[in-house]
Amino acid sequence: MSGESNLRYRLNKRLKLASRRSKNSKDENKKFESTLSNDGKGKLKPMSFDRKTKRIYAEHGGTNEEVTSSGNAKAPNRKISFKKGQNQVKDDVKAQTNKKKSPRSIWVSSKIENSTTETKQSYRKLKDAAERARASNRTNAKEVDEMDVGGTGLLKKRSKGKLKDTVDSAWASNRTKTKGIDEFDVGGTGSLKKPSKIKSDKMKRLDQCQEKSPYVSISKSAKKNVRGRRALDDDSEVLDDQPKRKKRVIRIDRHDTSNKRLDDGIVINKSAKEKEKDLEKKNEMSRNAQFRAIQPSPSILTYVEDNLLGRRRLIELRRAGYNIELSAPLDNIPFSTSSERERIEDSAFRNKLTFFAAAKSSSSFPPPELPEIAFAGRSNVGKSSLLNALTRQWGIVRTSDKPGLTQTINFFNLGSKLCLVDLPGYGFAYAKEEVKDAWEELVKEYVSTRVGLKRVCLLIDTKWGMKPRDHELINLMERSQTKYQIVLTKTDMIFPIDVARHAMQIEESLKANKSVVQPLMMVSSKSGAGIRSLRTVLSKIARFVKP
Ligand SMILES: Nc1nc2c(ncn2[C@@H]2O[C@H](COP(=O)(O)OP(=O)(O)OP(=O)(O)O)[C@@H](O)[C@H]2O)c(=O)[nH]1
Numbered sequence: 001m002s003g004e005s006n007l008r009y010r011l012n013k014r015l016k017l018a019s020r021r022s023k024n025s026k027d028e029n030k031k032f033e034s035t036l037s038n039d040g041k042g043k044l045k046p047m048s049f050d051r052k053t054k055r056i057y058a059e060h061g062g063t064n065e066e067v068t069s070s071g072n073a074k075a076p077n078r079k080i081s082f083k084k085g086q087n088q089v090k091d092d093v094k095a096q097t098n099k100k101k102s103p104r105s106i107w108v109s110s111k112i113e114n115s116t117t118e119t120k121q122s123y124r125k126l127k128d129a130a131e132r133a134r135a136s137n138r139t140n141a142k143e144v145d146e147m148d149v150g151g152t153g154l155l156k157k158r159s160k161g162k163l164k165d166t167v168d169s170a171w172a173s174n175r176t177k178t179k180g181i182d183e184f185d186v187g188g189t190g191s192l193k194k195p196s197k198i199k200s201d202k203m204k205r206l207d208q209c210q211e212k213s214p215y216v217s218i219s220k221s222a223k224k225n226v227r228g229r230r231a232l233d234d235d236s237e238v239l240d241d242q243p244k245r246k247k248r249v250i251r252i253d254r255h256d257t258s259n260k261r262l263d264d265g266i267v268i269n270k271s272a273k274e275k276e277k278d279l280e281k282k283n284e285m286s287r288n289a290q291f292r293a294i295q296p297s298p299s300i301l302t303y304v305e306d307n308l309l310g311r312r313r314l315i316e317l318r319r320a321g322y323n324i325e326l327s328a329p330l331d332n333i334p335f336s337t338s339s340e341r342e343r344i345e346d347s348a349f350r351n352k353l354t355f356f357a358a359a360k361s362s363s364s365f366p367p368p369e370l371p372e373i374a375f376a377g378r379s380n381v382g383k384s385s386l387l388n389a390l391t392r393q394w395g396i397v398r399t400s401d402k403p404g405l406t407q408t409i410n411f412f413n414l415g416s417k418l419c420l421v422d423l424p425g426y427g428f429a430y431a432k433e434e435v436k437d438a439w440e441e442l443v444k445e446y447v448s449t450r451v452g453l454k455r456v457c458l459l460i461d462t463k464w465g466m467k468p469r470d471h472e473l474i475n476l477m478e479r480s481q482t483k484y485q486i487v488l489t490k491t492d493m494i495f496p497i498d499v500a501r502h503a504m505q506i507e508e509s510l511k512a513n514k515s516v517v518q519p520l521m522m523v524s525s526k527s528g529a530g531i532r533s534l535r536t537v538l539s540k541i542a543r544f545v546k547p
């Protein structure tokens with residue numbers, strides 16, 4: 001019995017020890033969990049050095065108990081649990097499972113649990129905030145919709161945009177948190193949705209709200225109605241226009257001859273003036289026909305050909321050996337360069353041209369010391385240009401394409417042999433009528449009264465021919481017995497045959513005149529055609545002057 005009692009005593013002692021050990025381990029575990037998981041504020045505490053070491057040992061396969069227990073390190077736990085009561089065994093098993101879990105797994109699970117609770121809380125807050133924002137915006141949107149009476153839809157769009165912006169901003173601010181929520185949807189309930197899904201749901205709801213609101217539908221329908229009305233208006237305009245168009249009523253005016261169809265059967269009483277006009281027209285026609293019928297004399301034709309007068313192609317001139325880069329190239333020997341330029345044969349025109357007097361009235365005329373050759377003609381006919389071309393001193397006499405440049409009688413000395421006089425033009429010019437009349441009077445006075453005037457070169461534009469004012473001056477010179485010679489200018493503008501015709505026509509018209517000097521000259525200051533011939537003719541005047 002003593003042996004039995006001794007055994008019982010030992011067994012009880014062991015059981016007590018075991019129960020105490022299990023109790024201690026439970027407390028320790030609880031303490032450990034509490035320190036790791038939460039310190040009451042939801043924050044994780046850093047592990048102490050001892051715990052770390054424990055964790056390291058646990059990872060190596062040992063249990064907490066095995067390490068911490070001072071004695072029975074190798075004692076198997078099964079033996080202890082085998083002899084326990086049923087409830088105690090269950091507790092032990094629970095304790096064992098808790099002990100078997102590694103501290104790391106405990107730490108992670110606790111963290112997850114804590115974080116999920118935390119995130120759930122934050123998500124709830126977020127949701128509330130979003131709900132609040134939505135509610136407030138819904139009211140705003142409603143208000144705006146109500147204000148949008150005009151049905152323009154502009155305000156509505158703005159409110160929609162505002163609402164969208166607020167929802168977006170709410171989500172943007174909390175996006176990081178919601179991400180976490182999505183990841184820690186541990187319960188697997190699916191109540192936590194992804195933000196994009198939620199957002200789309202919100203937008204759907206918004207759209208539904210807007211669809212439901214009568215203002216939106218009204219504004220849309222109003223728009224459609226307006227469009228429809230516009231279309232109708234356009235159609236109506238088109239339709240209205242058609243009947244509005246009045247039928248053309250053709251009123252026949254007996255005196256209206258503009259429409260040829262109305263001429264039939266209508267007797268028109270022409271006035272005397274109209275008849276005269278018709279006759280003039282007929283005469284004009286016949287003039288052109290007459291001009292084309294003119295057969296120039298052989299002498300004129302040969303003259304035109306010899307002097308290369310009339311419109312010529314530059315290729316032709318180049319082939320003929322003239323240097324077309326020179327000014328007035330035809331006033332030169334063929335196949336010569338500018339350095340080998342032909343010398344002026346006539347000594348009179350070799351002299352230097354110098355300006356010495358300008359007169360606006362007869363009282364200011366210089367004394368007649370040298371034989372004078374005057375150049376008269378209509379404005380812009382080329383008087384000043386011809387002076388330059390004859391002397392080959394370009395720029396001494398001013399020229400312009402604007403009629404009326406020369407406004408005074410300009411006297412130029414050509415050495416001590418001749419005096420060349422540039423007269424102002426008559427006819428059309430950019431000047432006042434009184435001024436022009438004064439020029440004409442001055443020219444007439446000079447031509448009819450000037451002592452020492454040996455010849456007047458009456459320049460006529462080849463293209464336009466003789467004009468009444470030219471005839472006027474001719475008559476005056478005829479009366480005053482002033483010698484004059486006709487010079488056709490700008491011959492490079494028309495065809496050679498027409499140059500010849502004009503020359504022939506003028507010669508014929510002046511046949512009866514006594515003061516006219518033959519032959520009629522033809523020149524072109526631009527091409528230089530006929531310049532040498534004119535120089536030869538005019539230098540004869542200087543020959544008779546005493547040196
Ligand atoms: N094509 C061509 N143009 C010429 C010729 N002679 C002169 N011209 C041009 O005709 C224009 C008038 O030349 P001017 O010499 O100033 O005429 P103008 O008779 O002195 O004129 P006013 O002084 O106004 O009376 C200028 O632009 C000249 O370049 C010519 O022979 N051929």
Ligand SMILES: [Mg+2]
Nearest residue numbers: 383384405406
């Ligand atoms: Mg001039």
